[in-house]
Amino acid sequence: MRNLWADTCAETFVGAPLTGDVTADLVIVGGGFSGCSAALEAAKQGARVVLLEAETIGHGGSGRNVGLVNAGLWLPPDQVMQELGQGAGIRLNNALAVGPDHVYRLIEQHDIQCEPVRNGTLHCAHSAAGLKDLQNRYDQQAARKAPVKLLDMNSAKQATGSKSFFGALKDHRAGTIQPLAYAKGLARAAADQGASIHESTQVRSVRHDGDWVVQTETGTVRATALFVATNAYHKDFNGLQRATLTPVHYFQLATAPLPDTLRADILPNKEGCWDTGLVMTSFRMDQAGRLILGAMGLPDRLGIHESWARRALGRLFPKLSGQPFQQFWSGRIGMTTDHIPKIQRLGQNALAVYGYSGRGISPGTVFGAACAQTLLSGDETHLPIAPVDSHSEPLSTLKGLYYETGARLIHALWHRI
Structure with a gap:
C-alpha cells in the first residue's frame, strides 16, 4: 500500500529524536495539523516550544487526508447552533467559516509547497x-x-x-492542498521560528508536579503548559488518558497522471468534491492530473473496497473505466457522535483537541493556533469552542464496527443488484 502524498510531497522536514532533558514553555504531543499549527503560533509569540511526534510529521490522519480545505464542519451551521446553543454555535461557526483564510494565509506567508488551489469545493x-x-x-x-x-x-x-x-x-471559500506537504511545511515554518520538533519520539509517561513532565525513551521535557494533539492516533500515556473516539477509517486510490485527452473536462477548475451518499465518496485531481477517489472503509484482504472503487471510477467517469490505480492508502478519522470537535482540559495549563470527524485541515489549523494562544496567555476566549473537563464516546468500538460493516456491505453490493 502506497500513500500518494508521501510519493509526491515537495516539502521535506526531518526532526531528530529528543535526547536529554530540556525545558519549555509549551510541550506539544502530536505532529499533525493541530500540533504543528500550535507550534508555529507559539513560536511566533516567542515561546520556547518542544513538539514530540512518535513517528514522522504528518504520519497520522493529517498525511492521509483527502486534502479538502473546507469552511466549517460536516454539520450545517444551524445544526451546530442546535447542538451548542446560539452563542456558542455562532462562535464556532464564525471561527471555522474563515478557516480556509487562515490555511491559505499560512501557506503564502511561509511559502509552503503543498499544491494549493483555492477554486472552491x-x-x-x-x-x-x-x-x-x-x-x-x-x-x-x-x-x-x-x-x-x-x-x-x-x-x-x-x-x-x-x-x-x-x-x-x-x-x-474552500479549496484543495497536498495535505502531507502542508503538515510538513507547518513543521518547517515552526522550526524556522525557533520551535524544537522531534520525530521518532514516543511519549511514555506524563505527570504534573507544578510543571508538566513528559518522559520519552531518550529524554524528558519539563514545560509550563501541555498540548495533546494526537486525535485518532492517540495512545494513552502512563499518567494521562484521553477520551476514546469511534474508530472510523477512510481509504483513497489514485490513478496515474491522466493524459490531457482524458482529463480535459474532468474537474476543469480542480475543485475538491464529495457526495451526499450514505457512505460518502470523495474525488479530486492533484497537480499532476491524477484522479483520486476515496470512501469510508478499511482496506481488506478480499479487496471489497478496491473492487468498488474500480466500478465507481467507471460509473462516475466512463472514459476512465479500466484506468489502473497506482496508489492505495487509508487513515483513521477521529469521529465524535455529534460531529463536533472537542477541546478537553487535562489539568492545569493542559489541553487536548480531537474529533474533527473528517474535517481536519481548517479546523485543525484553527484549533491548534487557538489552543497555543490560550495555553500561553491563560485566556480561554481565544478558543473557538468552550473546553470540557471530560468527554465520553459510549460504545465506540461497536460504532466503529457498525460503520465498517455498513461500508463493506454497500461497496460489495453497489450496482450489482
Missing part, C-alpha cells in the same frame, strides 16, 4: 433527496452571506465532468 447530490439536503445547506449558508452557489444538474455536470449528480453546492 463541490458537495455533489447523488440523488433527489441529496439535492434537497444541499438546498437546505445552501439556504443556511446564504443567510449568513457565505459565498456559496447551488448548481443545477447541467452545471454540476460541467463542473465535475460527470453525469452522475443531480446538482452540487459550491463553496468558494
Whole structure:
C-alpha cells in the first residue's frame, strides 16, 4: 500500500529524536495539523516550544487526508447552533467559516509547497433527496452571506465532468492542498521560528508536579503548559488518558497522471468534491492530473473496497473505466457522535483537541493556533469552542464496527443488484 502524498510531497522536514532533558514553555504531543499549527503560533509569540511526534510529521490522519480545505464542519451551521446553543454555535461557526483564510494565509506567508488551489469545493447530490439536503445547506449558508452557489444538474455536470449528480453546492471559500506537504511545511515554518520538533519520539509517561513532565525513551521535557494533539492516533500515556473516539477509517486510490485527452473536462477548475451518499465518496485531481477517489472503509484482504472503487471510477467517469490505480492508502478519522470537535482540559495549563470527524485541515489549523494562544496567555476566549473537563464516546468500538460493516456491505453490493 502506497500513500500518494508521501510519493509526491515537495516539502521535506526531518526532526531528530529528543535526547536529554530540556525545558519549555509549551510541550506539544502530536505532529499533525493541530500540533504543528500550535507550534508555529507559539513560536511566533516567542515561546520556547518542544513538539514530540512518535513517528514522522504528518504520519497520522493529517498525511492521509483527502486534502479538502473546507469552511466549517460536516454539520450545517444551524445544526451546530442546535447542538451548542446560539452563542456558542455562532462562535464556532464564525471561527471555522474563515478557516480556509487562515490555511491559505499560512501557506503564502511561509511559502509552503503543498499544491494549493483555492477554486472552491463541490458537495455533489447523488440523488433527489441529496439535492434537497444541499438546498437546505445552501439556504443556511446564504443567510449568513457565505459565498456559496447551488448548481443545477447541467452545471454540476460541467463542473465535475460527470453525469452522475443531480446538482452540487459550491463553496468558494474552500479549496484543495497536498495535505502531507502542508503538515510538513507547518513543521518547517515552526522550526524556522525557533520551535524544537522531534520525530521518532514516543511519549511514555506524563505527570504534573507544578510543571508538566513528559518522559520519552531518550529524554524528558519539563514545560509550563501541555498540548495533546494526537486525535485518532492517540495512545494513552502512563499518567494521562484521553477520551476514546469511534474508530472510523477512510481509504483513497489514485490513478496515474491522466493524459490531457482524458482529463480535459474532468474537474476543469480542480475543485475538491464529495457526495451526499450514505457512505460518502470523495474525488479530486492533484497537480499532476491524477484522479483520486476515496470512501469510508478499511482496506481488506478480499479487496471489497478496491473492487468498488474500480466500478465507481467507471460509473462516475466512463472514459476512465479500466484506468489502473497506482496508489492505495487509508487513515483513521477521529469521529465524535455529534460531529463536533472537542477541546478537553487535562489539568492545569493542559489541553487536548480531537474529533474533527473528517474535517481536519481548517479546523485543525484553527484549533491548534487557538489552543497555543490560550495555553500561553491563560485566556480561554481565544478558543473557538468552550473546553470540557471530560468527554465520553459510549460504545465506540461497536460504532466503529457498525460503520465498517455498513461500508463493506454497500461497496460489495453497489450496482450489482
